Amino acid sequence: MRILHTSDWHVGKVLKGRNRLDEHIKVLAQVVEIANAERPDLVIVAGDLYDTAAPTADATRVVTRALSALRRTGATVVAIGGNHDNGPALDALRPWADAAGIELRGAIRENPEELLIKGQTEAGERWQLVALPFLSQRYAVRAAEMYELSAAEATQTYADHMARLIEKLAEPFAEPGVINLLTAHLTIVGASAGGGEREAHTIMGYAVPATIFPRNTHYVALGHLHRAQSVISPCPTRYSGSPLAVDFGEEENIPSVAIVDVGTDKAARVRDVPITSARPLRTARGTLEQLSTVNLPDAWLRVFVRETPRVGLREDVQEMLPNALEVRIDPEMMPNRAGERMAQRAGRSPRELFGDYLDARGNAEEGVRELFDELYDEVSSTQ
Incomplete structure (x- = not known):
């Protein structure tokens, strides 16, 4: 089967006051053109559809139209929530998504079984996909544990919870003759940040080892890091990267989407298709x-x-x-203020420097300078 893997659209992103909605429209139109040319069986959007948890009506219109256009190519479309998205708000769009034939998973809800999506290609290949939206640490680790654990212990606990969650969700992967897929929005230890990610959700307590992915997974489609890259893992694992550079820290990245060919008896082969519609x-x-x-x-x-x-x-x-x-x-x-301060202090006595400090502070209290002189003389005489 063939997969088009994309992520981190960040529709609604404003760069230094510049609205980039027109660029996003062009970029997503090119993604749809690629889908029409490549004819994937499955399109995976691995989180951060929006740049903010409260997207504008225009941003919502761009995202929903792009998802609908991808569905009209004949592919099954699966999109998950990222750390920039409002998971419950995405889930509120589920009635629209279901009617449009789009599998939308904004947040982890009470019924984890709905995070396993199954399908079949026109050629008869069966596939199943674990779709895991971004999971905040405060929801993955109980509040009591967070207060009782050190930062390092909380980070490890988050990784352990994620590993157990994925292991549970991937139990059906034991079924033979089915292509096993997983998509998630998270940071893998050792992967390279793209330069424009939200640091608090990239580093602080959110990095997990690639060993959390089951060996019998045929392909892991990741979102969150904006640089396209493969990750050393027990199974084929890749970040597709963002289809446009979202900040100047990403100017060296090559925006693209990933085309993946994979089968039960064929290792995943990945091709990056560049996206050239946005301004560099x-x-x-x-x-x-x-x-x-x-x-x-x-x-x-x-x-x-x-x-x-x-x-x-x-x-x-x-x-x-x-x-x-x-x-x-x-x-x-820029002037070297530290050098200037060193030059100003050079050759001056402690009494003079303390006098300057008092003048700068506006301290004119009587006896302070005399007390400093007494203390300084006392300390100096004992050395």
Whole structure:
């Protein structure tokens, strides 16, 4: 069977005040074009459909239309909630999704059996997919345990809970002749962050070892990290990455979707298909003269200016480079305050430095300087 694996759409993302909805429409239209060309049996969207838990009506319209268009290609479509999504709100769309033939799993609910989705390709290949939305640590680990455990112990407990949950959900994988699949939105120990993820949900207590995945899984489709990459694991495991760079920390990433061919007797083969519809993100550095030679009209720019700070410098850069969303003074041009302070202190006595401190604090209380002199003389005489 063939799978199109994508994740981390982050529809509704605003970059330095710039709405990117038009870019998302183009990107998702290209994903649909790829689906029409590749004819996958299954499309997996592994979380973070939205950039915020309270998406706008426009963002919701873009996501639902994209999911519907993917379903019209003839593929089964499965989408799960990520840490940026509002799981219960996604589940509130389940009646629409069910009517559209889309399998939507926003959050883990009381009936875990619905997290196992089964299907069959037109060629008669049977498959089953464990669809595991993002699970917050505070829900995976009881509150009492969180208060009683150290941070390291809580992290390990989260990983243990995830391992037990996946083991339970994957019990049907023992059935022969079925392609076993799993999708989840989480961080794997040792995987590389893309640069624009929410750090609190990427590192702090949320990294789990790849050993939590059962060996008899034919392919694991992950979301959460924005860089496309394979993960060393007991079974074929991959992040598809985001189909567009969501922040300047991701400018070196190559946005793509993954096309996976897999069978019960055939190891998963993965091809990355680049997504080229969004504007690239680029960083430019230099003096005003050097920046005047920058020719990146199709890119959003982050600019580090190598000039002495002055009023109107930002405006001059943005007039020269209209696509500059962020303009900063290059850190190398910033004054070295620590060096200045060291120079100011050089050769001055402790009494003089303490006097400067009192003046800076506005402390004019009588006797303080004299008391310092007495203490300083006492300490100095004992050395």
